[in-house]
Amino acid sequence: MQDAIARKFDYKTLSANPIRIADLGCSTGPNTFIAMQYITEAIELQYHSQGLRTPEFHVFFNDLVSNDFNTLFRNLPCDRIYFVAGVPGSFHGRLFPSKTLHFVHSSSSLNWISRVPGEIEDSDSVAYNKGRIHYGNAPKEVVDAYATQYQKDMKAFLNARAQELVAHGLMMLQIPVAADRIKDSDTAHSKMFELLGSCFMDMAKEGIFCEQKVDSFNLPIFHSTLKDVEEVLxxxxxxxxxxxxxxxxxxxxxxxxxxMLVSHVRAGLEGLIEKHFGGGIVDELFQRFAQKVEEFPNIMNVQKLKMAVLFVLLKRMPYV
Ligand SMILES: C[S@@+](CC[C@H](N)C(=O)[O-])C[C@H]1O[C@@H](n2cnc3c(N)ncnc32)[C@H](O)[C@@H]1O
Incomplete structure (x- = not known):
């Protein structure tokens, strides 16, 4: 992909200084720093190959307001060749002024949806997701409700970026998906969240909190099929x-x-869980989760559980 960026970054048309790059869903690092290094190096290469001086780079790190931006900024690489700014807010809406970005990057973040679909928390709906925290092993209506929300969000994301990117600007997305012809609910992540959900239900049955608390908690995460994402794009x-x-x-x-698996899942979900259940249950929940993963080691095997990653490089069409 670094090679693709070098080939497709149209320095003549963009002729910009500074070059503005945004990483959407950056988290706290270090992956975002590695990505920004690759992208700035690829653009530099393109300029050098034409005998041109490298422009300045301005990198915007975006994530939800709940992200720990202090940790991100504390860990910024000292040898970076770009200026930085933090941009809190949801990438499902506008984050930047019109036609100001030259490059957008987002990795492993577009599988987060903007909200849990209302019907899965409505006890009168056929899509009510009782006793689960995700759509693994759930009725088709639950999966469909997630899928519909995902499609809406992807369109909103593309719409917002279409306004923010300059004509010919590039967008590189890395989207985790359910591999072709695989039911969304059979992916590694669904299986993992199903297992985590069973820990919540065990705790509810033991009276640590009530079952309704689990029924009203659902993860805003969806792994679309490859085919569906490709269609939206x-x-x-x-x-x-x-x-x-x-x-x-x-x-x-x-x-x-x-x-490592348990701490990875905990880092990603702890904030959401604490907000709904309070902080007191988190240690016990993840101890139980670790025990269950030991009992079902297949969870650790991605290939068996049908995940794929779609890398795609998009170019903003000229404005009409
Ligand atoms: C799995 S992490 C990916 C972090 C990093 N990009 C990487 O590749 O390692 C997903 C990140 O997306 C962020 N995120 C989820 N929904 C978002 C939204 N609507 N707007 C901005 N960031 C969002 C989460 O807060 C989280 O930090």
Whole structure:
């Protein structure tokens, strides 16, 4: 992809200084720093190959307001070649003025939806997700409600970026998906969240909190099928697809060991769980989760559980 960026970054048309780059859903690092290094190096290469001086870079780190931006800024690489700014807010809406960005990057974040669909928390709805925290092993109506929200959010995301990117600006997305022809609810993540959900239910049955508390808690995370994501991207009139690659993890464990898996899931979900259940239950919940992962080691095997990652490089069409 670094090579693709170097080839597709149209320095002549953009002729910008500074070059503005946004990382959407950056979290606290270090992945965002590695990505920003790759992108700035790729653009530098393009300028050098034309005998041109490198422009200045301005990188905008975006995440939800709840993100720990202090940790992000404390860990900024000392040898970076870019200026920085933090941009709190949801990437499902506008974050930047019109036509100001030259490059947008987002990795492993577009599987977060903007809100849990209302019907799955409505006890009168056929899509009521009773006794679960996600759509793994749930009725079709629950999966469909998630899928509909995901489609809306992806369109809103593309719309917002279409206004913020300059004409010919690039957008590189890395989107975790459920591999082709695989039911969304059969992915590694669904299985993992199903297991985590069963820990919540065990705790409810033991009276640590009531079952309704679990019924009204659902994770705003969805792994669309590859086909559905491709359809949204292809049907969008503001971008053209310049490069696309689908990576299927080959026999790679989802994490090197159970401890790493549990701390990874905990880091991602702790804030949401605390907000709904209070902080007091988190240690016990993840101890139980670790025990269950030990009992079901298949959870660790990504390949068996049908995940893929879609890498796509999009170019903003000229404005009409
Ligand atoms: C799994 S982390 C990915 C972090 C990093 N990009 C990486 O590749 O390692 C997903 C991040 O997306 C953020 N996120 C989720 N929904 C978001 C939204 N609507 N707007 C901005 N960030 C969001 C989460 O807060 C989280 O930090």
């Amino acid at each position: 292809e049907s969008n009139g503001d971008f053209s697809i310049k490069e696309k690659e689908i990576v299927y993890p080959q026999n790679l464990p989802i994490a090197p060991d159970v401890g």
